[in-house]
Amino acid sequence: MKKFLALSIAAFALVFAVPQVLSAADDAATIKKNMAERKPKIETLKKAGSIGENKSGYLEAMKDAKLEDADKTLIEDENKDRKAVYAAIAKKEGSTVEHVGELRAKQIRSKAAEGEFIQGEDGKWVKAPKPAEKKDEKKEK
Amino acid sequence: MKKFLPIIAAAAVLLGFGATACIRTQSEVDVKPIEIKPVHITLDINIKIEKALDDFFGDLDAL
Numbered sequence: 491m492k493k494f495l496a497l498s499i500a501a502f503a504l505v506f507a508v509p510q511v512l513s514a515a516d517d518a519a520t521i522k523k524n525m526a527e528r529k530p531k532i533e534t535l536k537k538a539g540s541i542g543e544n545k546s547g548y549l550e551a552m553k554d555a556k557l558e559d560a561d562k563t564l565i566e567d568e569n570k571d572r573k574a575v576y577a578a579i580a581k582k583e584g585s586t587v588e589h590v591g592e593l594r595a596k597q598i599r600s601k602a603a604e605g606e607f608i609q610g611e612d613g614k615w616v617k618a619p620k621p622a623e624k625k626d627e628k629k630e631k
Numbered sequence: 632m633k634k635f636l637p638i639i640a641a642a643a644v645l646l647g648f649g650a651t652a653c654i655r656t657q658s659e660v661d662v663k664p665i666e667i668k669p670v671h672i673t674l675d676i677n678i679k680i681e682k683a684l685d686d687f688f689g690d691l692d693a694l
Contacts, residue, residue: 518687525691579683583676593677594684601692 518578521571528568533603535561542607542615543598547591548572552607552615 532549535541540555548569551557557565576590583590599608602618609615 522687522691526694529691529694575687579680579687583679583683585676585680590680590684593680594688597681597684597688597692 517574521574525568525571528564531561531564532568535565536603536606539605539607541565542609543595543602545592545595545609545611545613546588547576547594547598550609 532541535557536543539552540557540561541549541551544550549565551562551565572591572594573587576587576594579585580587580590595609596611599610599618602608604618604620606618607615608618
């Protein structure tokens with residue numbers, strides 16, 4: 491009877507626990523893969539000035555931007571995946587999704603290509619300067 | 632005079648005890664608890680978060 495109970499518990503754990511552990515890693519790999527696939531299109535939209543990076547760490551359509559439904563879906567999917575990543579990191583480090591997003595936004599701003607729309611911490615939308623100018627700004631600060 | 636010497640000695644000893652009884656010393660050692668200021672904790676967490684973001688997005692940003 492004891493053996494049967496032990497085997498039952500082990501089987502239960504295998505059926506329910508292991509897939510949950512695997513699925514978390516699979517989710518991260520899937521998200522990364524999807525983000526890599528979306529990146530070229532996102533870069534195109536950024537260069538066109540249709541979308542920008544907001545201060546919360548998400549993509550945002552610019553005013554008067556004419557986006558196709560497919561582009562809107564792409565932005566939504568990208569933001570959804572970003573939020574999932576931020577949530578995972580926030581849970582791990584004991585922070586909030588919002589704070590992780592803000593820190594990611596800061597990283598994105600520092601790496602933004604010239605001319606892309608980025609939202610500063612003050613909420614103002616600006617075009618990213620040349621990389622050399624960014625270094626000068628850092629020195630001035 | 633010699634008769635009074637023991638009395639004087641005894642009186643001196645008693646006065647000495649009395650003096651030490653009156654002299655009180657007190658010392659206090661302040662042991663302050665160790666404080667970890669909130670600013671330091673925030674900075675540590677931010678560093679960890681930034682590293683986690685770099686670990687995940689590093690490859691993607693390099694594309």
